[in-house]
Amino acid sequence: MHVTPTIARIWRGRTRPEHADIYEAYNYEIGIRPLIAKSLGVRTFREDRPDETWFVTMSWWADMESMAAFTGSDPTAVHHLPRDGEFLIELPERIEVLHLRHSYGTSG
Template sequence: MKPTIARIWRGRTPREKADEYEAYNYEAGIKPLIEKALGVQTFREDRDTESEFVTISYWENIEAMSTFAGTDPTKIHHLERDSEFLIELPKEVQILRLLTSHGATG
């Protein structure tokens, strides 16, 4: 199966909570996502006072994504402890059609 959809989530934590959130997010959010998506990438950018996390998951189509994310795949399903870590709770995710992919990213 080839992905045709990318689902992008972004969240920011205070810099001092970033390491703890990274570990929590992986266990509670990324591991279950890995089992369902065709691929998952996670990113982290540390700034002076905050860290931004970005998760991109790849899906065969909107229907496959909806089986994981619910009938509205743009709706956020916050992790149980997100409010302890995140500066603000994200209100939506970005969904993009994947047009082309070149090179190795694995």
């Protein structure tokens, strides 16, 4: 059965360039792999700048209830990974939860 996503959850964080590759691998193992198993889809993005590297993770969910079943009690709260404090320039204070209104085209 195909389930259509109605929710996008977006997390953003940034590291120093010298930590970027290590953090990307760590984030995948500890943060992204569990998302892949439970969400409808995950996309990760990286932007390397001279003084910092930005990471963005977008995951898609059927509804708030399915997202809450994965994240715990509050799906809109930031859930930091155990070593985020070592790698991130600052711990993100919020995530974005967006309601999907329309979808145009296809993306792989």
